[in-house]
Amino acid sequence: MLLTAIIIVLREVLEIALLTSLLASVGKYIGIRFHHFALALLSGITFAYLYAKNLPTISELFDYTGQEWINSILQITIYVSLACFIILLCSNPHRMNNLKRLMMCLMLMPIVLALTREGSEIYIYIDSFFHGNRPVFPVVVGSIIGSCIGLSIGALIYYALISCPLEKRLTIVKCALAVTACGILSQAVSLLLQADVLHSYPALWNSSEYLAEDSAIGQLLYAILGYEATPAPQQVIVYVVGLLLIISGVVIHKYYGSKRAIDV
Amino acid sequence: MTSIRRFMVIVLLASITLLNFLAALDGYRSSMEKSQQLFDKQLAGIAQLLIHSGIDKNTASNTENHIVDPDAYNIAYQIFNEQQELLQRSHNLPDQAIVPLSQGYSFKNYQGYRWRTFALQHRHSKHWIIVAERSDIRYALAEEVVLTSVIPIVAELPLIGILIWLVIGWGLKPINRLAAELRNKDPQDLSPLAEDNVVDELSVLVESSNSLLNRLRKSFDRERRFASDAAHELRTPISALKIHLYNLKSVVPEDNESYRLLDLSIQRTSHLIEQMLLLYRTVPDQYVNKFQRINVYTLVQNQIIELYSRFSDKDQIIELQGEELERGTFDIVADTFSLNVLLKNLLDNANKYTPEGGNILLSLKRVDKQVVLTIDDSGSGIDADYYGRVFERYYRMQDQQTSNIIGSGLGFSIIHHILDLHGGDISLEKSCFDTGLKVRITLPVDKSEL
Amino acid sequence: MKKYFMVVIALLASSLVAAKTPIIEITIKDHLFYPSELVIPADKKVKLLVINADETAEEFESYELNREKIITGNSKSIIFIGPLPAGRYPFFGEFYPKTAQGVIIAQ
Incomplete structure (x- = not known):
């Protein structure tokens, strides 16, 4: 039970911790403060609780595919706000001043939504133990270990990024956020496949022999890149398209921004 | 990086947590694996023991006592003869073999539990024995044992955190001490910092x-x-x-x-x-300086008397307002010499920049712990934009009317220095007359009480 | 860029064609899957009806199938699977992985 608790909690916490540490490391650049993050985390936890409480009802929606719909919508929204955030992060600092409020929302939105999704899963898992007759203690210890590992990784990444010069840090954060966003987008596609909204095709490849998805590295890559050992073709396509959209967004924004600057 | 202490505590704690917990996780995993192997061996041992004890020979099938009720709730067994007929079983298993009769370990879901099974065939009698053990129980047992070695690692973490916090605080003390020393240093004090204990x-x-x-x-x-x-x-x-x-x-x-x-x-x-x-x-x-208690009113009065001839030479009307309501209202702790220099300069300026027959009004007030002296003149005054500049050294008003007035441009600079010395302040405003300048001087009653 | 969009649109369009899919039932009871071995036709889509008869929630999960879904206590849910090439696809309940284990055999 300890191991299960660790894996479940760690998987969810790690995803949020990575996202938060990446966003927080450029937070000062945008003028975001600690209490903004605290507010985002708090509302995320509240939404997670509400989501978990209403999950039985939600699950029955749309011919028992409500869960997939809601989750994929959450994930697509995360992708969209992260993509917009990355694109706006490429503006010059002068223009960014006018966009601070928007960027703040784009930055906190993914945290709130990711926490809603992952938090509800943790809540349901732990809650089921307090209602069962199984020993709770290992689950509590496991949850502590899992969340501490996740938070520690997040804190170390945050401080590693903070110690980088701003220019380099921005580049790293943009790249990392882009792959994370695309990973989340491909998860959304996987959910739509599960709900039969999209037609399933055989997996494009099977790399589980080289890197199993349930191994520690596989889990870490899943959180960062959205790694899957047996991805569906649509997942790969959406991943690539998602990346291309962000890149072209950045290029267009830069071109447009520099043109505007010349006009002025 | 906003705080060295926070940075060090978080990074150290995060690293220690990560390494410790990953080590604990690894230890937990391998211990659990080992314990499962151990349980498997035990299961096989039980099967060997049962089949070789001849227990199968004492009972025939279809007799009443072929169902035994061992008081061990997590171990069960079935014994079959060569024709796969049940010879004996524990009460918690069915008459049919729960797993196919082939030698080795297996898992089986039965009656709401997941069972770990081991099947064995006796070499001579060709009888089969299946020994089954509830896997959730043996898992819980193993976990209970392994957890006792994991818990200290989790429990010690808050202690490590507190320890790191204290040690880093202790280690950073010299920096804090130096910072405090620099912070408390009077800006005027140019004496060196203590070099011992650094x-x-x-x-x-x-x-x-x-x-x-x-x-x-x-x-x-x-x-x-x-x-x-x-x-x-x-x-x-x-x-x-x-x-x-x-x-x-x-x-x-x-x-x-x-x-x-x-x-x-x-x-x-x-x-x-x-x-x-x-x-x-x-x-x-x-x-x-030699600070002592002096009465500003008397000082101003004396200074006016001393310079009175200058004012009368220019037919200027000079007036001093302000009443000492009770004794000591205008007493301040100050240096007599420099305060006299200050007043002399102020009066000099008023005299110089006020035309013949003009007015000069001095008034003295006590506001809280400060004595406020204002000097209004009916001279040409200064443009509000230049209020700041007059405090610069050697700055003189460039103006037709004033260019032939004797002045060094140091007057306000001196006033400033003296006010700094006393913790006082100066500000310039429009005069209460139609034209001219109002100089407001505030002097704290006691600088050391500020 | 355009080419990628074409592919996506083609895939989306084909997916909207719904066909009659066989339903296969599986029950979770006492944190165990009944049956723990499911045989499904290969290269054919199936609708997996998961009934959770326990009080507690369970998460149906399979890395091989790329499926993950929470099934709350005393409820049922549907998961679409396949078409799968012939082979063994293990699945488990993420909340009770030591007991809730099973395998889908596509043949």
Whole structure:
């Protein structure tokens, strides 16, 4: 039970911790403060609780595919706000001043939504133990270990990024956020496949022999890149398209921004 | 990085947590695996023991006592003969074999539990035995044992956190001490920092700031000495000039323009030198002051009396308002000499910049722990934009009316220095007359109480 | 860029064609899957009806199938699977992985 608790909690916490540490490391650049993050985390936890409480009802929606719909919508929204955030992060600092409020929302939105999704899963898992007759203690210890590992990784990444010069840090954060966003987008596609909204095709490849998805590295890559050992073709396509959209967004924004600057 | 302490505590704690927990996780995993192997061996051992004990020979199938009820709730078994007919079983298993009869380990879901099974065939009797054990129970048992070694690693973490917090705080103490020393240092105080008890990492910092302070003090000294020496040295030639001018008086006609201008220039130079000497006597960081309790009202009164002839020469009306409601209202702790210099300068300015027949109004008030002196004149005043500039050294109003007034441009600078010395303040406003300047001076009753 | 969009649109369009899919039932009871071995036709889509008869929630999860879904206590849910090439696809309940284990055999 300890191991299960660790894996479940760690998987969810790690995803949020990575996202938060990446966003927080450029937070000062945008003028975001600690209490903004605290507010985002708090509302995320509240939404997670509400989501978990209403999950039985939600699950029955749309011919028992409500869960997939809601989750994929959450994930697509995360992708969209992260993509917009990355694109706006490429503006010059002068223009960014006018966009601070928007960027703040784009930055906190993914945290709130990711926490809603992952938090509800943790809540349901732990809650089921307090209602069962199984020993709770290992689950509590496991949850502590899992969340501490996740938070520690997040804190170390945050401080590693903070110690980088701003220019380099921005580049790293943009790249990392882009792959994370695309990973989340491909998860959304996987959910739509599960709900039969999209037609399933055989997996494009099977790399589980080289890197199993349930191994520690596989889990870490899943959180960062959205790694899957047996991805569906649509997942790969959406991943690539998602990346291309962000890149072209950045290029267009830069071109447009520099043109505007010349006009002025 | 906003705080070294927070950075170090978080990074150290995160690293320790990560390594410790990953090690604990690894230990947990391999211990659990080992324990499962151990349980498997035990299961096989039980099967061997049962089949070789001849238990199967004592019972035939279809007899009443072929169902036994061992008091072990998590172990069960079935024994079959070569024809796969049940010979004996424990009460918690069915009559049919729960797993196919082939030698080895397997898992089976039965009656709401997941069972770990081991099947074995006796070499001679060809009887089969299946021993089953509830996997959730053996898992829970193993976990209970393994957890006891994991828990201390989790429990010690808050202690490690507190320890790191304290140790880093302790280690950073010299930095905090140095910061406090620098913070509490009077801006005027250029004495070196204490160099004893300084840690190696900070000694460079202390040494370099001490050498900086030293250089600063020396250059201040040099500046002061140079100016005051120069002023001092200039006094003699000025005196000589004055004598020569006096001698010249008998030679040149009274109304000679050059003579009049020369006289004015010499007066101006002499005034400048006197002011320079005063200035360097009152520079706050050099001035050795003797503070004592004095009455500002009396001081102002005396100063007016002393300078009264100047005001009457220009037919100016000078008035002092302010009543001492009770004894000590206008008493402040100050240095008499410098305060006199201050008042003399203020009155001098008022006298100089107010036209003949003008008004000068002085008023003294007590506001809380401060004495406020305002001096209004009916002169031409200063444009509000220039209020800040008059405090600059050697700045003089460039103005037709005032260009022939003797002044060094040091007056306000001296006033400023003296006010700094007393923790006082000066501000300029429009005069209460139609034209002119209001100078507001505030002096704390006791600087040390600020 | 355009080419990628074409592919996506083609895939989306084909997916909207719904066909009659066989339903296969699986029950979770006492944190165990009944049956723990499911045989499904290969290269054919199936609708997996998961009934959770326990009080507690369970998460149906399979890395091989790329499926993950929470099934709350005393409820049922549907998961679409396949078409799968012939082979063994293990699945488990993420909340009770030591007991809730099973395998889908596509043949």
